[in-house]
Amino acid sequence: MDAHQAAVLHMDAWNGHDPARVAATADLFDAPGTGGPVAGEELRAHAAELFEAFPGLKFGIDVEASGPGHAVLSWTLDVEQLGRYLGVPPTQATATISGTDTVRAGHGRVHVARAFDRLDLLDRLGIQVSPQPQPIRGWEYGLGSRLETTRAERPGALVLTRLDAADQQEEEQVGMLSAAVTAGLRNSRGFLGAAELHVGGRMYTLSAFDRPESTRAVHMKPHQRAVRRFFRSGLCTGGAVTVWTPLRISDYVRCPGCGSLNELSATPQCACGRTPGPRPLL
Known part of the structure; x- marks a missing residue:
């Protein structure tokens, strides 16, 4: 099987929403979200998670190019988030992104490297991203x-x-x-x-x-x-x-009129005559 045939079979498995076929048509798969190259059960689980998050996901092939031992597919992906994705509950938002699959075939093995902008996908789904540093001097984030x-x-x-x-x-x-x-x-x-x-x-x-x-x-x-x-x-x-049970609660609010800081329990009305509204503790 040449690289072009391998690429088509692998893409058909994705569009067929079949995690087992996805794993069977790639001996090694690397993409944003896999944490490095995966294969076998890890690849099957990765595909299953995506199918659960985006039940109707569909890859459309825009451009194909191939040479000895390799093939490149440029694709457009349409998704609707109906399941949890990266821990985020379903948003029911739709998104369209572009990416590429680079497929190398040789010695009876198929390697697939998928590239796309995952931050762009999250943004289009309305999911805010907040980067977190690793623990520093005992502090976790x-x-x-x-x-x-x-x-x-x-x-x-x-x-x-x-x-x-x-x-x-x-x-x-x-x-x-x-x-x-x-x-x-x-x-x-x-x-x-x-x-x-x-x-x-x-x-x-x-x-x-x-x-x-x-x-x-x-x-x-x-x-x-x-x-x-x-x-x-x-x-x-x-x-x-x-x-x-609270031992003490001191609730302060800054007056929008004069800018002075007032403790609501002591002076509910500001000296300027305004009455700043209280705010929920949480």
């Missing part, structure tokens, strides 16, 4: 998010939950469970907001409530499902749940 509410009263209780994920797959499972729990809390009485932090394999959720009794709201069905996964299904390597 991660990502944060918050669930906004309109309630700005002072919290009477904070619930801090930590879950330790074993690998990226567990991190994604915890992320989906956590999103379901916080979404269920949004309209519950006494819930004031939540913030999440993901650092390494540790995932934290900080939730604010108007009083300690309101923390019972977390025991809804999404939370019960998460608890069963943790205690009965082996999800995560560890975790902690803590409930805190």
Whole structure:
């Protein structure tokens, strides 16, 4: 089989959404997201993840060129994100990007090197990218998010939950469970907001409530499902749940009129006559 035939067979496997055929038509495959050349089961799993994220992905061949032992395919890819991609929930956004496959065939082996701009793909899908450095002198870096509410009263209780994920797959499972729990809390009485932090394999959720009794709201069905996964299904390597009551809260806001800083509890009205509005803690 020459390189051109190998390239066509491999591309047909991608357009056929068949992970096993993708792995069977390339002895070595390298592309953004593979972490280096992969083969066999690793390649099959890589293809399966992409098919799950983009069920309708379709490569269109724009230009083909081939020579002794090699072939180059310039392609256009159309996708719609209907599954999780790089840990990001489905956006239902569509995108079109361009790239190339360089295929080398010889001695009964086929090597495929795929090139495309993954940052451009993420941007077109509406996914923000935040580069993170490696740990520095004991500091680890991660990502944060918050669930906004309109309630700005002072919290009477904070619930801090930590879950330790074993690998990226567990991190994604915890992320989906956590999103379901916080979404269920949004309209519950006494819930004031939540913030999440993901650092390494540790995932934290900080939730604010108007009083300690309101923390019972977390025991809804999404939370019960998460608890069963943790205690009965082996999800995560560890975790902690803590409930805190505030010792002191000092809430400051800068007046948009004169620029002076006011502590809301002491002087709800600025000296200039304006009344800066309170803001949610989380």
